């Protein structure tokens with residue numbers, strides 16, 4: 086670790102200063118903000134199909150228009166500049182640049198090329214995510230992520246993007262939250278493509294990781310200096326009662342299927358044996374081919390960490406059944422964690438966000454140190470918090486301004502947790518607030534607002550909230566009060 090990564094403490098008793106080269110930014114995802122769903126040669130993705138299927142998304146809402154970022158990206162980049170952001174994490178819509186998943190649409194590529202130019206001109210580092218859940222529908226029609234060919238095409242897609250953008254975009258994330266893409270998409274059907282097969286979900290998880298590994302290999306061969314990685318989502322799981330074996334096992338199972346499954350494949354080149362046991366009988370014969378785990382564990386430079394919450398877990402204890410069922414309802418039951426069906430979460434009385442997610446910043450601190458110790462530190466891989474933030478029921482005043490003290494406090498507490506983790510030795514180099522804008526929150530439609538900037542969906546006006554003004558100061562000074 087270089088000395089510039091050593092966290093500084095300021096004179097003010099509770100204020101902390103981040104390393105001078107620490108990157109403060111914000112993140113969005115293509116389907117959640119772009120809109121222009123049928124423009125410039127873009128073809129439907131699984132999310133277009135899903136959102137247009139009655140009953141799948143809150144009030145039948147879709148990403149057809151979303152924040153209209155496709156037409157307003159210059160305004161949005163100017164806004165980021167006003168907020169002093171150093172880096173912007175965006176995702177590319179595969180079906181915009183390759184409508185059928187295979188053939189290139191130059192008009193679609195041009196949008197991202199223009200976006201990158203605009204960012205660079207504003208002095209903002211572009212951070213590209215290749216896949217944030219919007220698979221071209223044409224590929225879903227051929228089996229989607231349950232089909233091994235999708236992983237191979239994903240590597241071709243990486244090369245296409247690199248040919249167009251590689252000289253200007255140096256930070257490259259293959260996947261965002263493959264757990265969600267595989268298990269919410271294929272196991273409980275809460276997300277697109279809405280399938281409900283545990284076997285398909287495991288096939289999708291493996292092929293997503295394989296696609297990541299093939300893309301890393303292809304990109305590395307083309308450009309050894311690229312900063313390459315992927316973003317995983319992590320939740321802090323603890324047993325409700327550490328003395329109850331069923332609860333301890335529940336925490337082990339969810340930590341296994343949600344956290345360790347992906348991290349272990351990437352860093353250890355193997356799926357955890359206890360998780361494989363939990364999922365016994367659900368792995369299709371021939372799914373994992375010789376050499377796959379070696380491809381998946383190709384060295385990376387950066388691990389992106391998305392963190393929102395923690396959960397206290399119990400095994401199938403009848404005493405907790407009612408509480409657990411209530412908690413499951415807020416999360417979009419049934420539990421999509423294949424091999425962990427009898428695990429339930431117990432509310433522990435902490436304040437929760439509008440997603441029903443408990444606010445637990447200690448979990449982020451402990452997670453960063455754990456990742457550094459068990460996975461990234463030994464591999465010399467840097468950590469970035471690629472998403473953290475909160476949805477709250479915002480109440481705008483007459484001018485549309487939101488005094489979102491709850492969101493501001495959430496971000497502040499989590500930044501303190503990051504700072505503490507750096508002080509304890511974790512190599513964390515940046516933080517991206519989720520999200521820059523209120524946007525299409527998947528199955529929740531526009532009902533949940535994560536933005537530090539309010540979007541008025543009638544006028545599409547952007548109005549920075551109190552949290553945005555506060556975060557602009559943090560980004561400018563590196564100091565969190």
Ligand code: NCW
Pocket residue numbers: 114117261262265318391416417418419420421472519526527535
């Ligand atoms: S839903 C989700 N999110 C939100 C989304 O807007 C963003 O695109 C994602 O990257 C905010 O950040 C991520 N993540 C899913 C978290 C896990 C939900 C657990 C459900 C258990 C049944």
